[in-house]
Amino acid sequence: MRGGRGIRKFPFPEKCGHAPGPAIRRGATPAASTLAQGPAGSGEVRERVPGISDRMLADRLHELAVAGLLTRNVHHGPPLRSRYALTPHGNAFLIPLAALAVWAGEHLPPHPDRPRHETLAGQP
Structure with a gap:
């Protein structure tokens, strides 16, 4: 696979280009x-994702909902509250997300400025 030639021979499925972009934006995958x-x-999610701002979390949760990976159920107050849950598509997305996390753990050095998050299995 010298010079990246091997990558051209890999049979990428046509729909790979339509992967849910919001799901791979910064802060979205931990959320x-x-x-x-x-x-x-959102408060519970914020507690589980250290270092994410309220604004970024709100944006990512909205984007994931628009992409069909999670649902937002509004409970009218007072106070007004929202609860988020994965859709069947969101649950299915956890499979490649877990594979990506394993690959990153084995092949990428930890970033010195970012805390290590727990994996989907609860292991650091």
């Missing part, structure tokens, strides 16, 4: 993977 533990409010 989605925390919902593997079950439905949660």
Whole structure:
């Protein structure tokens, strides 16, 4: 596979180009993977994803909902609250997400400025 030639021979499925972009944006994958533990409010998700701002979390949860990977159920208050849960598509997305996390753990050095997050299995 010198010079990247081998990558051209890999049979990428046509739909790979349509992978859910919001799901791989910064902050989205930890937010989605925390919902593997079950439905949660944005405060609960924020507690499970250290270092994410309220604004970024709100944006990512909205983008994941628009992409069909999670649902948002609004409980009218007072106070007004939202709970998020993975859809069947979101649950299915956890499979390649877990594979990507294993690959990254084995092949990429840890980033010195970012805390290590727990994996989907709860292991650091």
